[in-house]
Amino acid sequence: MKKAELEIIKEGKTGHGILIENDGYISLDFGNNKQLKEDINNGGWNVPNPFIVDCILQKFDTKNANGRIYPEHVLKREVEKYQKMVAEKMALGELNHPAESTIDLGRISHNIVEMHWEGKTLVGKIELNVTEGFRKYGIVSTCGDHAAQLLLMGFRIGVSSRGVGSVEQRLGQYYVGDDFELISVDIVSSPSTPGAYIGSPEYLQQFVENNETNNSKPSLNEKILKIKEVLSS
Numbered sequence: 001m002k003k004a005e006l007e008i009i010k011e012g013k014t015g016h017g018i019l020i021e022n023d024g025y026i027s028l029d030f031g032n033n034k035q036l037k038e039d040i041n042n043g044g045w046n047v048p049n050p051f052i053v054d055c056i057l058q059k060f061d062t063k064n065a066n067g068r069i070y071p072e073h074v075l076k077r078e079v080e081k082y083q084k085m086v087a088e089k090m091a092l093g094e095l096n097h098p099a100e101s102t103i104d105l106g107r108i109s110h111n112i113v114e115m116h117w118e119g120k121t122l123v124g125k126i127e128l129n130v131t132e133g134f135r136k137y138g139i140v141s142t143c144g145d146h147a148a149q150l151l152l153m154g155f156r157i158g159v160s161s162r163g164v165g166s167v168e169q170r171l172g173q174y175y176v177g178d179d180f181e182l183i184s185v186d187i188v189s190s191p192s193t194p195g196a197y198i199g200s201p202e203y204l205q206q207f208v209e210n211n212e213t214n215n216s217k218p219s220l221n222e223k224i225l226k227i228k229e230v231l232s233s
Contacts, residue, residue: 006101006164011066014167019176020097021064022160022188047135050127051148055159057115057122057185068167068174078182079115079122086112093186095143101164101183109143109187126159147187158188
């Protein structure tokens with residue numbers, strides 16, 4: 001069976017197919033992305049060049065909103081392989097997920113330019129594919145322009161991984177199998193990894209497991225409380 005013929009495995013289902021996990025948001029209210037919002041509020045047309053935003057990509061050993069868990073060894077193996085794509089400027093992603101495992105070059109919206117681990121969380125930076133027409137005149141002609149326009153208007157947009165592999169049920173939990181293959185990270189509209197937001201390293205602390213290993217560090221808990229206050233405002 002060709003990959004393009006695979007079906008998307010939905011929440012609560014097992015089998016082999018396309019796995020889509022909506023893992024985070026890109027928001028101008030967090031970290032280094034705040035500068036974009038400040039530029040907008042100061043008036044004028046201020047489009048950064050290059051247009052790069054901080055992002056949350058994935059988490060291992062953590063149940064997401066689709067009820068699936070990516071084991072550490074599986075996700076780290078795929079990330080290590082994907083780093084070659086990042087280095088070669090081939091870590092391309094689309095605006096919205098297609099219902100297939102191939103990447104449509106006509107729908108490319110961004111490229112991942114950096115990724116690394118913060119505890120159990122994979123973080124990085126995304127460069128939007130923004131055209132000169134958009135930078136100079138605000139003309140939206142590509143998927144990258146569209147994504148950039150949404151951000152400059154103050155909207156939050158999602159970041160979501162796409163891959164192919166199996167899901168199996170063990171002891172009431174749904175685990176992604178060893179045959180998982182990471183294909184791309186796309187831009188979407190909704191998240192599935194609990195508490196996953198875009199931001200600078202200061203805000204990434206909320207994604208590092210702390211209740212079990214960092215209870216002795218009140219400063220970390222204070223940061224988490226601060227973030228919760230921001231999210232609820």
